[in-house]
Amino acid sequence: MSFIEKLRSAQERNRSYLCVGLDIVTANTPLPIQPYDEQMLPFAREIIDATKDLVCAYKPNLGFFLAEGAAGIVALERIVRYIPSDIPIILDGKFGDIGNTAEAYARGAFEQFMADAVTLSPYMGSDSVKPFLKYADRGAFVLARTSNANAGEFQNLSVQGEELLFEKLTRSARRWNEEGPGACGLVVGATAPQELARIRELAPELPFLIPGVGAQGGDLALALRYGRTTTGLGPVVNASRSVLYASRKVDFADAARAAALELVMKMREAK
Amino acid sequence: MSFIEKLRSAQERNRSYLCVGLDIVTANTPLPIQPYDEQMLPFAREIIDATKDLVCAYKPNLGFFLAEGAAGIVALERIVRYIPSDIPIILDGKFGDIGNTAEAYARGAFEQFMADAVTLSPYMGSDSVKPFLKYADRGAFVLARTSNANAGEFQNLSVQGEELLFEKLTRSARRWNEEGPGACGLVVGATAPQELARIRELAPELPFLIPGVGAQGGDLALALRYGRTTTGLGPVVNASRSVLYASRKVDFADAARAAALELVMKMREAK
Numbered sequence: 001m002s003f004i005e006k007l008r009s010a011q012e013r014n015r016s017y018l019c020v021g022l023d024i025v026t027a028n029t030p031l032p033i034q035p036y037d038e039q040m041l042p043f044a045r046e047i048i049d050a051t052k053d054l055v056c057a058y059k060p061n062l063g064f065f066l067a068e069g070a071a072g073i074v075a076l077e078r079i080v081r082y083i084p085s086d087i088p089i090i091l092d093g094k095f096g097d098i099g100n101t102a103e104a105y106a107r108g109a110f111e112q113f114m115a116d117a118v119t120l121s122p123y124m125g126s127d128s129v130k131p132f133l134k135y136a137d138r139g140a141f142v143l144a145r146t147s148n149a150n151a152g153e154f155q156n157l158s159v160q161g162e163e164l165l166f167e168k169l170t171r172s173a174r175r176w177n178e179e180g181p182g183a184c185g186l187v188v189g190a191t192a193p194q195e196l197a198r199i200r201e202l203a204p205e206l207p208f209l210i211p212g213v214g215a216q217g218g219d220l221a222l223a224l225r226y227g228r229t230t231t232g233l234g235p236v237v238n239a240s241r242s243v244l245y246a247s248r249k250v251d252f253a254d255a256a257r258a259a260a261l262e263l264v265m266k267m268r269e270a271k
Numbered sequence: 272m273s274f275i276e277k278l279r280s281a282q283e284r285n286r287s288y289l290c291v292g293l294d295i296v297t298a299n300t301p302l303p304i305q306p307y308d309e310q311m312l313p314f315a316r317e318i319i320d321a322t323k324d325l326v327c328a329y330k331p332n333l334g335f336f337l338a339e340g341a342a343g344i345v346a347l348e349r350i351v352r353y354i355p356s357d358i359p360i361i362l363d364g365k366f367g368d369i370g371n372t373a374e375a376y377a378r379g380a381f382e383q384f385m386a387d388a389v390t391l392s393p394y395m396g397s398d399s400v401k402p403f404l405k406y407a408d409r410g411a412f413v414l415a416r417t418s419n420a421n422a423g424e425f426q427n428l429s430v431q432g433e434e435l436l437f438e439k440l441t442r443s444a445r446r447w448n449e450e451g452p453g454a455c456g457l458v459v460g461a462t463a464p465q466e467l468a469r470i471r472e473l474a475p476e477l478p479f480l481i482p483g484v485g486a487q488g489g490d491l492a493l494a495l496r497y498g499r500t501t502t503g504l505g506p507v508v509n510a511s512r513s514v515l516y517a518s519r520k521v522d523f524a525d526a527a528r529a530a531a532l533e534l535v536m537k538m539r540e541a542k
Binding site: 023025061064065066067069072073074076077094095098099100101102104107108109112113121122124125128147148152153154155157159160161165168169172211216 | 294296332334335337338339340341343344345347348365366367368369370371372373375376378379380383384392393394395396397398399414417418419420421422423424425426428429430431432436439440443487
């Protein structure tokens with residue numbers, strides 16, 4: 001089964017475009033998890049149990065696991081094995097390196113950490129992207145227009161007097177997706193409505209991973225309006241902190257479920 | 272001691288600008304290391320012992336360790352602790368993420384994996400770079416013009432009708448370095464001579480990390496000519512495969528030393 005089929009199947013089964021970002025910060029660990037020596041795995045298990053019927057994907061961000069050293073990566077290796085096998089895993093590492101190193105990252109992400117898809121940073125060009133697309137049953141979301149405050153600093157520069165950098169990148173990603181065999185999608189922040197609309201116009205068929213609807217304050221309605229592809233695949237709309245840390249008290253798992261459910265209900269109503 | 276002081280001190284002590292890239296690929300493990308269950312640490316120990324008086328830095332690339340799963344990261348955690356404390360460690364992860372995630376990466380790199388410096392990918396803008404520069408005694412090398420074949424695809428685009436993207440990035444990096452307190456340098460491939468000269472012209476004071484002189488075939492003489500800063504700091508000239516895998520037989524450590532020494536002698540002659 002391809003990444004796209006697996007994603008579509010999870011979206012339909014759970015009637016959801018929500019992706020929960022597993023951005024675990026041990027300084028924020030809820031009270032009931034604090035007694036554990038290693039807190040990432042037990043916390044993630046509770047979050048997954050509380051939300052697995054409400055999501056279309058989970059997205060662990062490598063940075064938060066590296067922050068805990070090798071112990072964090074051991075936890076990541078266990079967490080991805082705890083995620084039900086019919087829910088896609090997007091390993092958010094924003095990888096981008098020369099060919100032989102990109103191959104190493106792809107091997108790590110897809111073969112060791114069981115990722116169905118990764119995120120990629122495109123600054124180094126096509127040969128930093130293609131090793132990830134050699135895996136026919138996996139996918140890669142390339143950064144197009146990100147959700148952070150300074151995203152436009154380079155991404156919105158006018159290039160060759162013709163278009164903006166994120167537009168050029170979008171055209172490249174269409175070509176990468178056509179060449180395959182893996183699926184190539186785009187990361188487009190919900191905090192940049194104009195760019196979101198423009199990227200959908202330029203790439204009607206590409207899957208979107210849309211961060212920024214939770215703590216970053218992006219627009220969920222716009223994410224849904226522009227998120228869908230021409231073939232009816234919905235966006236992967238990510239929320240991390242607003243779900244994970246909805247409460248830090250004994251009710252944290254229920255609160256995470258309630259926060260996820262609220263987002264999912266808004267998505268279903270908007271359909 | 273700042274990263275720059277530590278780097279300068281190692282360059283002077285070992286009379287070397289050579290950085291050995293610890294890009295360990297277990298499929299290439301030399302014969303005497305193959306009996307080990309976990310091969311990365313014993314191999315790295317032999318390479319470090321054989322080259323530690325010839326280098327100004329070691330540069331482990333995160334991708335090769337992730338390729339081995341959590342076991343690879345456990346090995347990385349041990350390898351960085353084996354490197355003598357007066358030799359700078361550059362963790363090559365080409366990180367680039369939103370602010371709170373960049374903080375997590377910086378915590379991981381600097382506090383867990385003992386890095387003196389990291390590499391960063393700038394596509395997401397200033398707020399993805401600055402969290403790494405909050406550490407006054409550490410450094411960050413931002414990708415400017417990389418050594419891979421498709422590097423120019425985005426990096427050499429003309430932006431705002433005024434300059435090329437890598438030139439714009441170079442100006443940004445000068446500002447980031449001034450704002451500090453950490454040191455900001457640039458990654459400039461030895462495979463792109465014109466760009467190397469131009470970037471040095473634009474940023475006379477910034478430290479350069481120069482990959483591509485080994486297996487990638489870049490020009491060592493040019494790396495040295497343009498590598499030095501106005502304050503006399505030498506470049507960090509990286510070679511990985513050509514040193515690590517100079518031999519895969521019983522003489523691999525001697526062969527690695529010979530390959531490193533040959534590069535260092537060329538550097539000393541060119542001075």
